[in-house]
Amino acid sequence: MSTQSNRAAWFQGGEAECDIKPGARARAFRLVLLGPPGVGKGTQAELLCQSLGTCHLSTGDVFRAASCQNEPSPALKSALDAMRRGELVSDGLVVSMVQERSGCLSCSGGFLLDGFPRTVSQAEALDELLEREGVTIDAVLAYELPLTEIVDRLSGRRTCSKCKAVYHVSARPSLKEGVCDLCGGELIQREDDRPESIRVRMRAYEESTRPLADYYSRNGRLVSVSADGSPEAILERSLKELQARATLSRS
Numbered sequence: 445m446s447t448q449s450n451r452a453a454w455f456q457g458g459e460a461e462c463d464i465k466p467g468a469r470a471r472a473f474r475l476v477l478l479g480p481p482g483v484g485k486g487t488q489a490e491l492l493c494q495s496l497g498t499c500h501l502s503t504g505d506v507f508r509a510a511s512c513q514n515e516p517s518p519a520l521k522s523a524l525d526a527m528r529r530g531e532l533v534s535d536g537l538v539v540s541m542v543q544e545r546s547g548c549l550s551c552s553g554g555f556l557l558d559g560f561p562r563t564v565s566q567a568e569a570l571d572e573l574l575e576r577e578g579v580t581i582d583a584v585l586a587y588e589l590p591l592t593e594i595v596d597r598l599s600g601r602r603t604c605s606k607c608k609a610v611y612h613v614s615a616r617p618s619l620k621e622g623v624c625d626l627c628g629g630e631l632i633q634r635e636d637d638r639p640e641s642i643r644v645r646m647r648a649y650e651e652s653t654r655p656l657a658d659y660y661s662r663n664g665r666l667v668s669v670s671a672d673g674s675p676e677a678i679l680e681r682s683l684k685e686l687q688a689r690a691t692l693s694r695s
């Protein structure tokens with residue numbers, strides 16, 4: 445039986461409950477992943493969740509899941525249009541979406557936020573929400589990689605149209621070309637992984653998201669991690685950093 449939750453509370457919001465409730469654990473991690481589009485945040489999030497037993501909360505995944513709705517609201521439609529162009533969705537919409545799911549922030553299993561916050565205003569809103577929920581962030585893992593390698597990761601990414609598993613044409617190929625190893629679904633290229641959208645996303649990152657490194661380094665929560673090498677090597681680096689911080693905070 446799978447021990448991974450279906451994350452219904454995060455994907456559906458409102459009163460939805462996850463199928464698997466987190467068990468009691470000595471330590472629940474509350475982390476934020478920061479870094480440019482395509483640096484490998486989603487890949488690390490999955491690996492970190494397996495290692496730490498926490499839950500992957502991606503705002504991009506919620507928007508992509510909502511894009512399957514037959515009649516999206518005007519606000520959601522404009523968010524999806526912005527995503528396709530590679531622009532950021534408005535702070536107001538993103539923050540209210542996270543507010544509707546604030547129970548996930550106080551979940552006893554902890555969380556790993558991926559793609560939120562993305563602007564200083566979102567980071568301020570998150571701090572307010574966390575204060576209200578009575579929890580704090582353990583660390584903000586900021587992944588770094590040269591731009592040329594990021595573009596290679598993004599342009600080679602393929603995503604399963606059914607289960608959303610992520611592959612890369614050369615670094616993480618599926619066993620059968622174009623077919624998901626996990627569910628047999630068709631592998632497709634994300635609409636915002638086209639060159640013109642990648643350019644817009646990188647600009648949005650530089651203008652709006654990079655300043656978050658300063659925001660989080662001011663209160664000592666920022667941990668820089670090189671995203672060079674294999675996903676497993678990056679995971680090991682991330683866990684070492686978290687362990688070093690835990691040891692420091694105990695001394």
Ligand code: AP5
Binds near residue numbers: 532561
């Ligand atoms: P979102 O879904 O958050 O995407 P992103 O931040 O652009 O990040 P990506 O998912 O593109 O990349 P990643 O870093 O997760 O890399 P991955 O692990 O897949 O946001 C999408 C859009 O939604 C935004 O543009 C915006 O419009 C909107 N949005 C979402 N949140 C928002 C917010 N808070 N505010 C406003 N708007 C918001 O890896 C990439 C590829 O590299 C894969 O193929 C993978 O297999 C491969 N790979 C990973 N690691 C390695 C490795 N170590 N070596 C080789 N290849 C690797």
